[in-house]
Amino acid sequence: xxFMMQPGGGxxxxxxxxxxxxxxxxxxxxxxxxxxxxxxxxYSLKIMRDIHNKKSRGFAFIQFY
Numbered sequence: 220x221x222f223m224m225q226p227g228g229g230x231x232x233x234x235x236x237x238x239x240x241x242x243x244x245x246x247x248x249x250x251x252x253x254x255x256x257x258x259x260x261x262y263s264l265k266i267m268r269d270i271h272n273k274k275s276r277g278f279a280f281i282q283f284y
Contacts, residue, residue: 236280
């Protein structure tokens with residue numbers, strides 16, 4: 220489940236995504252959120268994970284408002 224910040228709910232508009240790559244396995248959504256929230260309000264943040272073992276695939280996508 221992606222880390223979502225949605226005021227008001229409803230259907231989200233398409234927003235450009237920021238690709239963040241070369242992440243170490245121990246990086247969490249919370250750590251990325253704390254770092255990138257300095258640059259603006261985050262709409263969603265998702266670390267891509269392997270379907271079977273749930274380990275990080277080493278990259279994430281971030282959307283800002």
